[in-house]
Amino acid sequence: MKSKTKSILSLILVIFLFLSISFAVEGDIANLDKYIGGGYLGMIIYVIIAIFATVFAPVSSVPLLPLISDLYGWFIAGLLSIIGWTIGSLIAFWLSRKYGMPLVKKIVSLEKISEFEKKVPRENLFWSIVFLRMVVPVDVLSYVLGLFTHIKFRTYFWATLIGVTPFAFILAYVGILSFYYQVSFILMGTLILLIGYKIHNFRKLSDS
Numbered sequence: 001m002k003s004k005t006k007s008i009l010s011l012i013l014v015i016f017l018f019l020s021i022s023f024a025v026e027g028d029i030a031n032l033d034k035y036i037g038g039g040y041l042g043m044i045i046y047v048i049i050a051i052f053a054t055v056f057a058p059v060s061s062v063p064l065l066p067l068i069s070d071l072y073g074w075f076i077a078g079l080l081s082i083i084g085w086t087i088g089s090l091i092a093f094w095l096s097r098k099y100g101m102p103l104v105k106k107i108v109s110l111e112k113i114s115e116f117e118k119k120v121p122r123e124n125l126f127w128s129i130v131f132l133r134m135v136v137p138v139d140v141l142s143y144v145l146g147l148f149t150h151i152k153f154r155t156y157f158w159a160t161l162i163g164v165t166p167f168a169f170i171l172a173y174v175g176i177l178s179f180y181y182q183v184s185f186i187l188m189g190t191l192i193l194l195i196g197y198k199i200h201n202f203r204k205l206s207d208s
Contacts, residue, residue, distance in 0.1 A: 042071060043080055050084020054142070055092050056107060061085075062171060069175035078165075078172035085164045086157070089142040093156055096146030104143045116144045125151055126159050133163025 046061070046068050053061040061084065069077040096104045104113065129151075132141055142160075145151060151159075 043076075047080055047084040047087075050081055051088040051091065054085050054088025055095075065171050066175035069172050074169070074172040074176050077175065078169035081168035081172060082161070082165055085168065086161050089160050089164075090153075090157060092142035093146040093153070096143040097153075101147065104147060108140055108143050112140050113144060113147070116140050117148055120144055120148055125149065126155060129156070129159035130163040133160060134167050 046064065049064065050061040061081070065077060065081065068080065071077075072080070095107075101113075129141075129145065145156065
């Protein structure tokens with residue numbers, strides 16, 4: 001229960017920061033663009049932040065998406081997120097597969113590892129990873145899959161890429177919407193993900 005509470009609080013914080021940055025961008029994008037700029041250096045910095053945020057919990061690059069979408073457009077912002085999140089998750093997966101629990105426990109709490117180990121599917125692993133990419137933190141899932149499954153690196157790469165792509169483009173597009181629509185979309189999206197997650201868990205229990 002304690003871990004679930006932390007996860008919920010982390011999600012609320014990410015949503016709050018996303019909306020706060022979006023509100024600031026919507027109100028003063030001209031000055032932000034003037035001081036930050038929209039060159040390639042900004043893209044590279046964002047990708048590095050996304051990689052770092054994916055490898056090291058509980059950091060998240062999602063709140064930056066409204067700013068990146070306004071600077072570069074939602075499509076480029078989505079592509080940059082896909083690159084950063086995918087590379088970061090591959091690094092996390094490789095670290096856990098190569099160095100095992102002694103290293104992973106220094107980055108992710110043992111409580112989280114234990115919790116997400118129970119969520120790792122035993123069958124239809126590829127499509128289960130695709131789905132889980134949309135509803136659980138990327139970093140923890142990467143470490144758990146590296147530790148407790150024998151999935152090949154190439155298969156893991158494609159499952160991750162497919163899983164993060166819709167999420168990246170949707171959030172990037174939401175980043176350019178008006179503040180009111182963003183709040184409505186996030187509430188609706190959170191509800192849909194929770195329902196899907198519950199259905200997924202119910203099917204796992206039914207099959208066991």
